[in-house]
Amino acid sequence: MSESILKTEKLIKIYEMGKRKIPALSGVDLQVNKGEFIAIMGPSGSGKTTLLNVLGCLDTATSGTMTLNGIDVAKLPEKKLYSIRRNEIGFIFQTFNLFPYLNARENVELPMECTKKSKGERRKRARGLLEMVGLSGREEHKPHKLSAGEQQRVAIARALANDPAIVLADEPTGNLDTENKHEIVRLLGRLNINQGTTIVMVTHDDQVASHTERILFLNDGKITREKQGLHLMKKKLICPHCGSRIQPTDVKCSSCRKKL
Amino acid sequence: MVIIALGFSMAIMISIPAGIVANQEATQSLTENFNNTMSNMQEQINKTATLIECRASSGQSMYPGAPSGRPPFGFGREEVFINETVGNEIRSIEGVKDVVPFLEKSSEETTSETINTPRGSFTISRPLYTITGVCLNSSFIDNYSVLPTNRTAGRNLCEGDSGVLLMSLNLTQYFGVAVGDTVQINGESFTVVGVYNSTGQGRTETRTVYMDLSDAQTITGETGNVSRFDVYADDVSDVDGIAEVINAAFSELTVTTYKDRLSQLQTTQEMYESTLENAQSTLDQTQATATQEIGVAVVATSLIVLFVMLYTVRERTREIGTFKAIGFSNWSVMSQFVLEGILISSVAGVVGIAIGSVAAPVLSSLLLPHVSLFGGSSQDRFGPVSGTTASQTAVASLNPQLVLLAFGVAILLGALGSLYPAWRAAKIRPAEAMRYE
Numbered sequence: 001m002s003e004s005i006l007k008t009e010k011l012i013k014i015y016e017m018g019k020r021k022i023p024a025l026s027g028v029d030l031q032v033n034k035g036e037f038i039a040i041m042g043p044s045g046s047g048k049t050t051l052l053n054v055l056g057c058l059d060t061a062t063s064g065t066m067t068l069n070g071i072d073v074a075k076l077p078e079k080k081l082y083s084i085r086r087n088e089i090g091f092i093f094q095t096f097n098l099f100p101y102l103n104a105r106e107n108v109e110l111p112m113e114c115t116k117k118s119k120g121e122r123r124k125r126a127r128g129l130l131e132m133v134g135l136s137g138r139e140e141h142k143p144h145k146l147s148a149g150e151q152q153r154v155a156i157a158r159a160l161a162n163d164p165a166i167v168l169a170d171e172p173t174g175n176l177d178t179e180n181k182h183e184i185v186r187l188l189g190r191l192n193i194n195q196g197t198t199i200v201m202v203t204h205d206d207q208v209a210s211h212t213e214r215i216l217f218l219n220d221g222k223i224t225r226e227k228q229g230l231h232l233m234k235k236k237l238i239c240p241h242c243g244s245r246i247q248p249t250d251v252k253c254s255s256c257r258k259k260l
Numbered sequence: 261m262v263i264i265a266l267g268f269s270m271a272i273m274i275s276i277p278a279g280i281v282a283n284q285e286a287t288q289s290l291t292e293n294f295n296n297t298m299s300n301m302q303e304q305i306n307k308t309a310t311l312i313e314c315r316a317s318s319g320q321s322m323y324p325g326a327p328s329g330r331p332p333f334g335f336g337r338e339e340v341f342i343n344e345t346v347g348n349e350i351r352s353i354e355g356v357k358d359v360v361p362f363l364e365k366s367s368e369e370t371t372s373e374t375i376n377t378p379r380g381s382f383t384i385s386r387p388l389y390t391i392t393g394v395c396l397n398s399s400f401i402d403n404y405s406v407l408p409t410n411r412t413a414g415r416n417l418c419e420g421d422s423g424v425l426l427m428s429l430n431l432t433q434y435f436g437v438a439v440g441d442t443v444q445i446n447g448e449s450f451t452v453v454g455v456y457n458s459t460g461q462g463r464t465e466t467r468t469v470y471m472d473l474s475d476a477q478t479i480t481g482e483t484g485n486v487s488r489f490d491v492y493a494d495d496v497s498d499v500d501g502i503a504e505v506i507n508a509a510f511s512e513l514t515v516t517t518y519k520d521r522l523s524q525l526q527t528t529q530e531m532y533e534s535t536l537e538n539a540q541s542t543l544d545q546t547q548a549t550a551t552q553e554i555g556v557a558v559v560a561t562s563l564i565v566l567f568v569m570l571y572t573v574r575e576r577t578r579e580i581g582t583f584k585a586i587g588f589s590n591w592s593v594m595s596q597f598v599l600e601g602i603l604i605s606s607v608a609g610v611v612g613i614a615i616g617s618v619a620a621p622v623l624s625s626l627l628l629p630h631v632s633l634f635g636g637s638s639q640d641r642f643g644p645v646s647g648t649t650a651s652q653t654a655v656a657s658l659n660p661q662l663v664l665l666a667f668g669v670a671i672l673l674g675a676l677g678s679l680y681p682a683w684r685a686a687k688i689r690p691a692e693a694m695r696y697e
Contacts, residue, residue: 053691085586086586093585097579097582097585111587114587114588114589158586
């Protein structure tokens with residue numbers, strides 16, 4: 001049986017606008033297993049971003065329980081949540097949210113500044129992560145000198161800086177063109193297969209969602225439906241395009257020559 | 261723009277204490293100067309308790325601030341002379357111990373002088389120096405103050421000297437001569453045998469050449485004449501009686517005694533005390549004004565930092581959200597904004613010090629009342645001449661302690677002003693910050 005990394009039960013989030021109460025999450029039951037790559041889809045206002053914020057401890061639920069890597073985070077006060085965010089969660093944002101006055105390496109080093117890692121260790125890890133996301137030689141570039149795709153790669157490297165238990169991505173391809181969109185999804189897929197990174201991604205793009213292994217549909221603050229994605233086939237080392245056997249390190253299928 | 265506004269505010273803050281320091285120094289210098297003058301005058305009066313000064317003139321001495329009641333050099337003195345044989349008659353009065361004759365006459369050469377007053381500047385013409393003829397009797401030289409004693413070079417005049425002179429330092433600089441050189445006085449050659457310092461403590465600066473009385477009478481065309489007798493009584497108790505007899509017998513002489521000089525001293529003291537009182541009152545007023553102005557500047561600086569940092573926090577809300585999302589604690593976020601506030605105000609502090617170092621005199625004179633310094637601003641081709649009634653004000657300037665203090669205050673205000681915005685930044689909920697547009 002797979003090990004659960006994130007589990008929620010009857011998660012409810014209600015926003016209060018004066019006397020009006022607006023339910024954003026209406027009892028979400030969710031389990032994310034270690035090493036899974038999940039997409040959450042749903043129409044605008046369905047509560048996708050709210051769910052991601054609650055899962056990422058950026059916001060607290062009105063009621064319900066949530067366990068992250070064995071920690072009951074729903075009951076933790078705000079002053080303890082920052083260490084959960086730092087050590088257990090990596091965030092990827094639609095607008096990248098890089099610091100414009102820092103270069104790529106410094107942006108990746110930033111989450112490690114609050115840890116016990118030495119400056120040398122931080123630098124080495126940042127360079128390693130940037131190399132992993134395909135940005136060797138671009139370490140000293142400021143964000144405005146990088147393309148949108150490259151900026152999102154830096155953001156992905158930053159999300160992995162503290163080796164988190166789970167990576168939460170909020171519309172990571174929303175600001176990218178088609179080519180970069182596929183590159184980023186493939187990069188996330190490779191990270192999931194090669195590094196075993198657990199990823200929960202919010203998207204409204206069917207194509208992007210299809211590259212994950214499980215797609216959850218959110219409607220009116222509830223998970224209404226679930227289906228399998230193509231990524232599961234890749235994890236089982238089968239080409240999702242032609243069904244031939246593939247290797248974990250393959251970028252293209254050796255039979256149909258399509259990108260994996 | 262913000263840095264310049266902050267810098268200007270800092271410059272005001274630094275200029276005000278600079279003005280206070282300048283005023284304190286001015287008041288202190290004024291007090292020291294007055295105390296020295298008073299003690300010198302008292303000493304002089306005590307030394308000359310038996311001296312009756314008999315001057316050939318029609319009026320009373322008008323210059324109580326000058327030593328021995330003599331007028332400061334060149335200020336409208338009426339030059340009147342009397343036959344030196346009058347001295348023999350005075351000598352015969354009972355109780356008179358000695359009569360020392362002097363001849364004081366202005367040089368033919370003149371100099372123009374600019375005098376600065378609070379109401380403006382004006383130029384006057386006055387004699388370049390005074391020729392003083394002294395009876396070089398060794399008993400006079402040994403027992404009485406007939407010659408200057410504060411020599412800087414050469415020797416003093418002595419009995420039997422002729423064709424030589426003792427010259428004030430400022431005159432040697434003007435003539436470009438030293439001891440042993442020859443100088444022309446009223447067309448006659450004299451050898452400089454000694455130089456004395458003409459600016460003693462609390463004394464007026466004079467430009468004088470001392471020579472034998474006969475030499476002086478010859479070159480000034482006043483053969484047989486003198487301008488003053490210093491009459492010494494056997495005892496202090498005889499002074500009033502002798503003065504009375506001289507007054508009665510010689511109407512052409514103005515007689516000044518120990519008592520007159522004491523009265524003059526009292527008048528001077530009252531004048532000085534009044535000036536000091538004014539200075540102290542100005543200083544008190546300055547400090548009261550400065551406290552208010554510094555208060556306003558501190559509040560203004562803190563408010564500028566506060567609003568700048570509030571604006572920064574608002575503009576960077578999403579950034580704050582990102583910081584929190586990647587694991588920065590409230591404390592880390594808060595300290596980062598406080599540090600930014602300190603950085604901004606430190607830069608402003610440097611700008612303020614730069615502005616203050618140039619504009620402190622102007623700013624402090626605009627913002628604070630200033631203590632007036634008594635004397636010391638009239639000027640001629642010899643340089644400054646003290647002892648006049650002209651006045652000038654204390655000028656503010658920065659010193660290293662003030663600069664360090666200003667920098668410290670800048671850091672403190674930066675920290676204080678950014679505290680609330682930083683606290684607000686720390687309190688922003690990450691999810692709300694991420695939604696902020």
